[in-house]
Amino acid sequence: MPAYDLIVIGSGPGGYVCAIRAAQLGLKVAVVEKDTTFGGTCLNVGCIPSKALLHASELFEEAGHMFQRMGIGVGEPKLDLPAMMKFKDEGVDGNVKGVAFLFKKNKVEAFTGIGRIAAPGHVEVVSADGRRQTLDTKAIVVATGSDVARLPGIDIDEKRIVSSTGALTLDEVPQRLLVVGAGVIGLELGSVWRRLGAEVIVVEFLDRILPGIDAEVGRQFQRILQKQGVTFRLSSKVTAVDAAGKRLKATVEPAPGGAAETIEADVVLVAIGRVPYTQGLGLEAVGVATDNRGRIVVDPHFATNVAGIYAIGDVIAGPMLAHKAEDEGIAVAEILAGQAGHVNYDAIPNVVYTFPEVATVGKSEDELKAAGIAYNAGKFPFTANGRAKVNLTTDGFVKILADARTDRVLGVHIVGADAGNMIAEAAVAMEFGAAAEDIARTSHAHPTLTEAVKEAALAVGKRSIHM
Ligand SMILES: Cc1cc2nc3c(=O)[nH]c(=O)nc-3n(C[C@H](O)[C@H](O)[C@H](O)COP(=O)(O)OP(=O)(O)OC[C@H]3O[C@@H](n4cnc5c(N)ncnc54)[C@H](O)[C@@H]3O)c2cc1C
Numbered sequence: 001m002p003a004y005d006l007i008v009i010g011s012g013p014g015g016y017v018c019a020i021r022a023a024q025l026g027l028k029v030a031v032v033e034k035d036t037t038f039g040g041t042c043l044n045v046g047c048i049p050s051k052a053l054l055h056a057s058e059l060f061e062e063a064g065h066m067f068q069r070m071g072i073g074v075g076e077p078k079l080d081l082p083a084m085m086k087f088k089d090e091g092v093d094g095n096v097k098g099v100a101f102l103f104k105k106n107k108v109e110a111f112t113g114i115g116r117i118a119a120p121g122h123v124e125v126v127s128a129d130g131r132r133q134t135l136d137t138k139a140i141v142v143a144t145g146s147d148v149a150r151l152p153g154i155d156i157d158e159k160r161i162v163s164s165t166g167a168l169t170l171d172e173v174p175q176r177l178l179v180v181g182a183g184v185i186g187l188e189l190g191s192v193w194r195r196l197g198a199e200v201i202v203v204e205f206l207d208r209i210l211p212g213i214d215a216e217v218g219r220q221f222q223r224i225l226q227k228q229g230v231t232f233r234l235s236s237k238v239t240a241v242d243a244a245g246k247r248l249k250a251t252v253e254p255a256p257g258g259a260a261e262t263i264e265a266d267v268v269l270v271a272i273g274r275v276p277y278t279q280g281l282g283l284e285a286v287g288v289a290t291d292n293r294g295r296i297v298v299d300p301h302f303a304t305n306v307a308g309i310y311a312i313g314d315v316i317a318g319p320m321l322a323h324k325a326e327d328e329g330i331a332v333a334e335i336l337a338g339q340a341g342h343v344n345y346d347a348i349p350n351v352v353y354t355f356p357e358v359a360t361v362g363k364s365e366d367e368l369k370a371a372g373i374a375y376n377a378g379k380f381p382f383t384a385n386g387r388a389k390v391n392l393t394t395d396g397f398v399k400i401l402a403d404a405r406t407d408r409v410l411g412v413h414i415v416g417a418d419a420g421n422m423i424a425e426a427a428v429a430m431e432f433g434a435a436a437e438d439i440a441r442t443s444h445a446h447p448t449l450t451e452a453v454k455e456a457a458l459a460v461g462k463r464s465i466h467m
Contacts, residue, residue: 002136004030006336007123008143009115009281012040013322014313015143016099018329023106025337030135031108032115032125034280038099041145041314042322045165048095050188052088053168054353057195061355066392079196081172088168111135116282117142120308139308139336142288142296143329144281146274146314151180154241160248160267161241164189167269173197174266178250180238182209184352186271187225191354193267194230201263203233205255210352214364214413216399221358221415224395241268276315291317301341302332310336324348347430351420356396359423362411362430365401374404378436378459380452382416384466387447393417398456400426400436407435407460418449425453436460 005027008015015031016038023029037044063077103110113127117140124134148163150156158166167189173196179186182204194200209232210218222232235255242249248268253260276295283290289297289305296304296311303310310332313325331341352358368375381397382388396416402409412426429439439457444450458464
């Protein structure tokens, strides 16, 4: 008899949630983690530290620009960057310790070391001191996540040429920060450093920011960020960074080709995306198939082509999001315990935690048009929402897209303060197959920003009240 029912490799949001859910269902579970702390990218160098800095820098900016308008006199706010970093680190520490506590509580055994699949049913753990041990198990779930995507010829030193990891630990505010990539991570971390005093220039290969997001949302969001002082160089690419001098010299070229120019910067943040991480796992030796982007191929039950080996989270296809990884972790644990685990990929929200926030769930207008689905759009701006007016947060709008025939909600897109919390209502509605009419007839507390969601639902039927 193998010692374990399940060994999870990787303790990020996919892995740790999977382990806990499997243990709840009575499985004997072990987790193998190569880092010294649990929680993966998300808790250590992703969601949690970035949100700590976004929150602190947002308050810093508010204290400097908004307090006086509301009659609060606190003088010019002063930045104590080491203290802000300590606040962030304490937040991370509390969260990663929380995972260790949950492992103990649920009797999940944790092993520190690099996990390698020696064969189906056998995981070898190599500790930092070189010690090796092999654990036997009925099933293996690979949850090894992702790593920073690199630009050829540009060496990340995490000091001046940084990935998101280095951008979370800068020890001074750069005079000028050049961000390569206008995706979620580039815009979030660019926002942090702009608020703290950096000039921020974002270079993006495509002709739009936030590729994949509803085009109207992207356009309006870009205008808002520009108003805040972020400069965009779209349809452009960074082809080299010269780090020889005191300041970095980035070579920027038009994407379709043409004359290059040099932009000087103190820090360059490479934020062009993330790639699945499978190093050291021994996938090839056991014959686990990967696709042309290095992602582990799984069936709808998260099973790979090798019996007894499953994969979830950033290491498989789909949006690289912590809650997507968690949902998959729960689903695969339930499947392994003989239940019917399932993830509804049509209702996974996506949030950009800038100010204002951008939050979307479901289909964009472009996707509906491309699929030939007839829809009605209802839109409501925060300028017409009473609470947004008194909060001085009138930037943005809510847009609801509903099937023209059935009125079923197909997509919800929000740009606005607190959009990340508001999108939960839309995700629940979509999970329940709600119509726009259902949202429109649901009582929303007054005065709240969520009334804009109700008004957008009313607008689908061309009957919003406050417009
Ligand atoms: C700066 C930044 C901000 C982000 N913000 C958000 C956000 O706000 N919201 C959101 O939803 N997502 C966010 N993400 C994405 C999110 O972090 C990932 O989608 C999520 O962490 C994926 O979870 P995972 O469990 O698949 O993998 P990871 O979290 O990457 O965890 C994988 C774990 O596996 C371990 N591992 C790898 N190989 C081995 C091995 N062979 N043996 C043992 N252990 C191994 C790694 O050390 C790691 O701990 C952010 C990412 C970054 C970089």
